[in-house]
Amino acid sequence: MTSDGQTTAPSRSEARGLSHAREIEGHLTALDSFAPMALGVLSVASGIYTYLGVRSQLDGTGGMTFFAAVAYSLAVSVAIFVFWSYMVRLVPAMRSARDRLGMLLTMGLGSAAIIAMSSWLNAAALAGAAAVEQHLAETVQDYQTELELANRVAVAGQSLQLDVARARQSFQDLSAQEATGDLSGTAGRGAVFRVLTQKADELSGLESQIEGQGPQITAAFEEGNAILSRMRELTAGAGDVNERSVRFAEESVRLAGLIAQLRQLSVAPLVDRAAQDLSASVVLPALDGSTEAIRSGQQTTIDSVLGLLKQRADTLRAAAQAVMAMPVPEETTYQPISTAEAVLRYAGDFIPSWAGAIAIDLLPAVLVFMMMVAQSAIRAHRDPIDPRETMTLAELRAAMAALREIEGAGAPPPASPQPPGDRLQPETPDNVASLDRGQRRP
16 A cells, blocks of 8 residues: 555465465365364264273173163264364464464364363273283283293293202112112121211102193193293184183183192202201111221211211202202283273383374364364465455455445435326415415305
């Protein structure tokens, strides 16, 4: 506009910008026709998945439970629709940076509330069953590790049978030498022979006990593998995951008892105690030599045998403690878990499901930013130009029609026409005389 109030024609670049702004406005007008429908569809879809998530969290199967889930999902759908309807309209209309920042903070707070009340339930509906199966699979893996380590410790305990057999054989060989007189110098079955035979018999009994537990360990390990196989079938099987979880819990109780039994079958503690008793509990018989020299030789041999017992006991005890020092896994206990809790615990394994659950709720935020960019572009092209120079022909016609209506409403109403016979004439003496004559006329 010039100094004398006249408007100037827009430049060529301003005309192109104005044309571009009108093009964007035309697109927005076309998109506004179905934008509410799109928000409604997204809200309903989110409400459906929210209902599925809520239904899995509520106990009971009665009508009250059903209506509670429906009411919650309906409230979520309405909240999402109303919130994003406000955001789509208000955020792009903000002009100052302060106002935009305030609306964006409000949108962020509302988005967090939507995630808290809806998105995690959507994720539970999308990936809840898979997350529970993931929990079952990891529990099976823990049980398998515990079973294998328990079996390894038990089998390592069985290897102590060789050490016990070696010690037992050494005492048997010494007793045979004593019977022939090669040990103490006096042939026969005297005091030294009885001490050696006593310890050989103790070790022989321990060896038999160790050997008897071998088949039990094998049977327990095979039964544990069979239970693990059934648990794997329940993990990846068909049907409702809650029903499978119940059967899985029953199998886990059996397996836990079997692992405890397998731990008890380890003979390492038994060998450790037997090694302690080997040298500590020696019943020394009376020396039965006929002469003092023979009795002195028997005492010397018995002292040597006691030293040998201590050495063998220390060797067995060290072997048993090495087995007992083997790493023992932590006791595994299966804890039933809901779909929502499973999704939260194993969120890292279900990132696509979480992304879809959140996107269905926050996708309208993209529409908000699109509207902000479009409105900013329109303002950038329209603001430098005088509004009177941006009017289209249709807008000009509408403005002229409105102006005529306003002018017509403000003008005085025209005088209504009267019939010729009813027009009043001014009163003159001639008119009065003629009127009187007419009235006197018969």
